[in-house]
Amino acid sequence: MSHADQAAPRLVATHPKTPAASGGGTPGNGTPGNSEYTELARDIRASGLLRRRYGYYWTKLAAIPVLLGVFIAAFILIGDSWWQLALAAGFAVLFTQIAFVGHDAAHRQIFKSGKWNDWVSLVVGDLFTGMSYGWWQHKHTRHHANPNKKGEDPDIDLPVISFTPEQVARRRNKVTAWLVAHQGVFFFPVLLLEGLSLHAASVRRVFQREHVDRRAVEILFLGIRLGGWATLVFLVLSPGIAAAFLAVQLGLFGFYMGASFAPNHKGMPLVPHDVRLDFLRRQVLMSRNIRGSRLLDSAMGGLNYQVEHHLFPSMPRPHLRRAAVIISAYCRQRDIPYTQTGLFESYGIVLRYINRVGLGEKDPFECPLTAQRQSFGPHDG
Numbered sequence: 001m002s003h004a005d006q007a008a009p010r011l012v013a014t015h016p017k018t019p020a021a022s023g024g025g026t027p028g029n030g031t032p033g034n035s036e037y038t039e040l041a042r043d044i045r046a047s048g049l050l051r052r053r054y055g056y057y058w059t060k061l062a063a064i065p066v067l068l069g070v071f072i073a074a075f076i077l078i079g080d081s082w083w084q085l086a087l088a089a090g091f092a093v094l095f096t097q098i099a100f101v102g103h104d105a106a107h108r109q110i111f112k113s114g115k116w117n118d119w120v121s122l123v124v125g126d127l128f129t130g131m132s133y134g135w136w137q138h139k140h141t142r143h144h145a146n147p148n149k150k151g152e153d154p155d156i157d158l159p160v161i162s163f164t165p166e167q168v169a170r171r172r173n174k175v176t177a178w179l180v181a182h183q184g185v186f187f188f189p190v191l192l193l194e195g196l197s198l199h200a201a202s203v204r205r206v207f208q209r210e211h212v213d214r215r216a217v218e219i220l221f222l223g224i225r226l227g228g229w230a231t232l233v234f235l236v237l238s239p240g241i242a243a244a245f246l247a248v249q250l251g252l253f254g255f256y257m258g259a260s261f262a263p264n265h266k267g268m269p270l271v272p273h274d275v276r277l278d279f280l281r282r283q284v285l286m287s288r289n290i291r292g293s294r295l296l297d298s299a300m301g302g303l304n305y306q307v308e309h310h311l312f313p314s315m316p317r318p319h320l321r322r323a324a325v326i327i328s329a330y331c332r333q334r335d336i337p338y339t340q341t342g343l344f345e346s347y348g349i350v351l352r353y354i355n356r357v358g359l360g361e362k363d364p365f366e367c368p369l370t371a372q373r374q375s376f377g378p379h380d381g
Helices: 030-045 054-078 085-105 113-129 133-145 165-170 174-181 185-193 195-209 215-236 239-264 278-285 293-300 304-311 317-333 343-358 366-375
Strands: 289-290 339-341
Touching: 030 278, 030 317, 054 085, 054 113, 085 113, 085 133, 085 239, 085 278, 113 133, 113 215, 133 215, 165 317, 165 343, 174 185, 185 278, 185 289, 185 343, 195 215, 195 239, 239 289, 239 343, 278 304, 289 304, 289 343, 293 317, 293 339, 339 343
Parallel strands: 289 339
Antiparallel strands: none
16 A cells, blocks of 8 residues: 555644553553554454464574584684685674574564563673673663653664754864764664674673572573684684674674664654653554565564564564554554665665754754655555
8 A cells, every 4th residue: 555645643732641652552441542552452452463482493493502602613614714704794684683583582573481581681682692681682672662762762762863953063172073074874884893893782781780580590691602713713713704794793793783774773762751642653653664575574684574573563473464554544544654665765864864953954843744745665564
């Protein structure tokens, strides 16, 4: 279905003391929007799309150590050679795909048992990928609760990219002001540093004074992964090749991760801090799906179904494609804009938006809405 002529999402502020405002965070509390979500959830549950997919995930979990073993054996056999840079790119893809499995486990998609999911997240995230589950949980939970909400969503409060005029104003010296004004140009190159940033943020998190579940386990696993990986690389390769190998592996890992997460919310409406929305609209209006084949589903780890993932975070990844058909039709029937674009189209939207903010756009709330009207093009329902 074409949504090209569909009006952009309108966000209506509600007084914090009204029922719609106070209950916006809890689906199914009796407000009209939440009643709609309850109805949708009933349809989704009846369709069987929330049932576990043990065969799918056990296959992935069994494949992870096998593939890692094969890659490490190849790394050792190739030895001190510049051909290792090609293998570094392979490791970047493998680590990102492993991280997607950790993401699924952290959202309780794999097992019914919370402890089983936690331990898969710890092993897959900390030990195999070098990303702290505690850090991810702290950050990502806040994002899911309030996507694109100012002051609430950590994904729109980044150290190097500005998404609002307030963030632009904080870059006061001439160098940072120039970088922000050209941030659209630097957006993708900056992603090459994301892998290093993810590892650094993970290490900081486990050593902070704030509470971290299973802190000792996370420190042990991160130490083995990060320290052991660096040791292996420098034992097998000469210093120059080792440094180049790590640069390629970390750079492409960060780029792949960032390029998979960036299209999903950036350039969608930003929600002022005092605006309250029911759960259904809060998740649908701020999320963008990326249409494509099953190959794209695998490449993006299911993150291309961001609307479905935000509405039903515990839905197993292989069910998201079928759920998208049901949810897009449900939104269409209720005149709720359901945004879906092509992958490269989504990157264009993101770059145009952050360019406009960086160049001094006065109304950041209007930027993504205008972009949606003028740039989204056809949206399939």
